[in-house]
Amino acid sequence: MTTNPWVWLAAILTLCIYTYLYKDNPFYKFAEHLFTGLAVGFTIALTWHNAVQPLIIQGIFRAHDWVLLVPLGLGLLFLARFVPKVGYLMLIPIAISLGASSGIGLPRSLEAHIVKQMQGTLLTPAMLQHPFDPYNGLVVGLLVLAGVVCTISYFFFSREHTGALRVSSRIGIWFVMIGFGASFGYTVMARLSLFISRMQFLMTDWIHIIK
Amino acid sequence: MKFLIALSKIDRRVVYLLLALAVVVPMIVSFNVRFHVDRSTRDLFEAVDRIPPGGQPLMLVFDYDPQIMPELDPMATAILRHCFARGIRVVGVTTGAQGAALGERAMARAAAEHGKRIGEDYCYFGYKLFLSMIYFGENARRALPVDHYGRPFDSLPMMRGIRNYDDIPLVIDLAGSSILNSWIVYMGARYHVRLGAGVTAVMAPDFYQFLQTGQLAGQLSGMKGAAEYEQLVVERGYAPAKGLASRAMNAISASHLLLIALIVMGNVGYFAARRAKPKNPQGGA
Numbered sequence: 074m075t076t077n078p079w080v081w082l083a084a085i086l087t088l089c090i091y092t093y094l095y096k097d098n099p100f101y102k103f104a105e106h107l108f109t110g111l112a113v114g115f116t117i118a119l120t121w122h123n124a125v126q127p128l129i130i131q132g133i134f135r136a137h138d139w140v141l142l143v144p145l146g147l148g149l150l151f152l153a154r155f156v157p158k159v160g161y162l163m164l165i166p167i168a169i170s171l172g173a174s175s176g177i178g179l180p181r182s183l184e185a186h187i188v189k190q191m192q193g194t195l196l197t198p199a200m201l202q203h204p205f206d207p208y209n210g211l212v213v214g215l216l217v218l219a220g221v222v223c224t225i226s227y228f229f230f231s232r233e234h235t236g237a238l239r240v241s242s243r244i245g246i247w248f249v250m251i252g253f254g255a256s257f258g259y260t261v262m263a264r265l266s267l268f269i270s271r272m273q274f275l276m277t278d279w280i281h282i283i284k
Numbered sequence: 285m286k287f288l289i290a291l292s293k294i295d296r297r298v299v300y301l302l303l304a305l306a307v308v309v310p311m312i313v314s315f316n317v318r319f320h321v322d323r324s325t326r327d328l329f330e331a332v333d334r335i336p337p338g339g340q341p342l343m344l345v346f347d348y349d350p351q352i353m354p355e356l357d358p359m360a361t362a363i364l365r366h367c368f369a370r371g372i373r374v375v376g377v378t379t380g381a382q383g384a385a386l387g388e389r390a391m392a393r394a395a396a397e398h399g400k401r402i403g404e405d406y407c408y409f410g411y412k413l414f415l416s417m418i419y420f421g422e423n424a425r426r427a428l429p430v431d432h433y434g435r436p437f438d439s440l441p442m443m444r445g446i447r448n449y450d451d452i453p454l455v456i457d458l459a460g461s462s463i464l465n466s467w468i469v470y471m472g473a474r475y476h477v478r479l480g481a482g483v484t485a486v487m488a489p490d491f492y493q494f495l496q497t498g499q500l501a502g503q504l505s506g507m508k509g510a511a512e513y514e515q516l517v518v519e520r521g522y523a524p525a526k527g528l529a530s531r532a533m534n535a536i537s538a539s540h541l542l543l544i545a546l547i548v549m550g551n552v553g554y555f556a557a558r559r560a561k562p563k564n565p566q567g568g569a
Binding site for chain 2: 094095112115116119120123124127128131177178181182184185186189190192193207208209213217252255256259260261262263265266267268269270271272273276282283
């Protein structure tokens with residue numbers, strides 16, 4: 074076993090968390106609260122040293138970049154919520170943030186999530202060159218096209234699902250189910266990866282069973 | 285029939301114990317499970333491999349925290365080993381506060397292995413706001429005025445000549461959240477940055493669509509993606525041995541087999557219990 078006190082601390086906290094598998098208990102609660110507190114404290118300290126100090130304090134007092142007073146003032150308005158009489162002032166930075174992020178993000182988001190994805194759904198003559206290519210082959214292209222059309226038809230509620238719409242919506246729900254299955258499979262792998270990593274730590278760094 | 289019904293009522297603590305055994309035993313009793321390298325991993329590897337050594341740097345973004353470190357840290361290590369062994373310069377940064385220490389550790393460890401020097405072969409800017417990273421597209425110097433250790437941008441030799449994303453041939457975001465979406469929207473669509481990704485397995489299905497459209501140059505998906513990248517790095521002679529993710533693949537395979545068996549047993553038990561239920565002669569429930 075290791076003699077490193079930090080490894081011991083990490084191992085004990087790991088075991089405290091895993092005691093929850095039996096049932097909720099004070100050891101689990103202690104480790105959970107400790108982690109939350111540390112994470113918040115760490116984030117505050119890091120934000121101060123990496124954002125507030127270099128961008129605001131040094132910018133204003135050393136570089137005399139007075140324009141920075143504007144975002145600083147707007148940021149401080151968030152604190153107005155603690156004074157009920159002037160609490161409404163908080164709405165100003167919220168409105169500016171929302172407006173600016175929508176203005177910057179919407180056109181790009183449409184391009185990245187709608188236009189490019191629609192282009193990706195289209196069949197092109199180039200697909201005939203490598204029909205079995207897993208990204209841009211004809212077979213995958215047809216499958217993606219069928220999947221998109223059928224899935225959208227499942228969510229088309231302006232007409233009763235009868236006739237051709239019934240067939241396509243039934244196929245669409247199969248595509249949706251396969252998608253959910255793939256997501257669930259990946260989620261299982263993700264959770265197991267976290268568990269495996271902790272086990273690797275306990276058996277390698279702590280009790281040295283594995284070299 | 286009773287035995288079959290009992291299969292669907294196994295105590296959850298027994299399941300936990302079986303799972304623990306399925307994970308621990310393959311770690312002790314070593315065996316090699318072969319696995320296929322996915323095209324998305326190969327594409328990312330090739331995109332990194334095409335960067336000329338000693339030229340413009342690759343940007344590696346450590347957008348993950350300790351909770352998901354087991355999946356993304358091996359990716360970071362494998363990519364850094366690849367870059368440093370090939371002589372590719374690396375700029376490290378994170379837009380998540382908790383990723384700052386993890387990124388620093390990964391970079392320092394890989395740099396020490398290859399004798400790389402900070403400022404010349406790699407730079408680490410630590411935690412920066414996402415807005416700063418958008419602004420990097422306009423003016424790199426003003427967006428990242430100092431590195432993680434307080435050194436000014438201009439004092440870092442390898443950063444000379446870096447004006448904006450035009451001088452970064454590839455950005456790889458190792459993400460455990462939807463921040464990758466923002467990188468695709470802002471940096472990808474607005475500044476036409478060539479992006480690659482390393483994501484947790486949970487997120488992987490949501491980002492495959494960006495591979496087909498070419499918005500991502502490649503993607504590593506979960507621990508398997510990391511193991512695949514490690515395999516490529518060893519195959520091409522950039523590292524002598526595989527890393528943590530490859531060693532975890534045995535445990536992943538064994539635990540997956542156990543889970544498949546449990547799911548099948550649970551379903552068999554469920555249908556057996558349904559058949560054993562006395563049928564209502566009137567056809568009701």
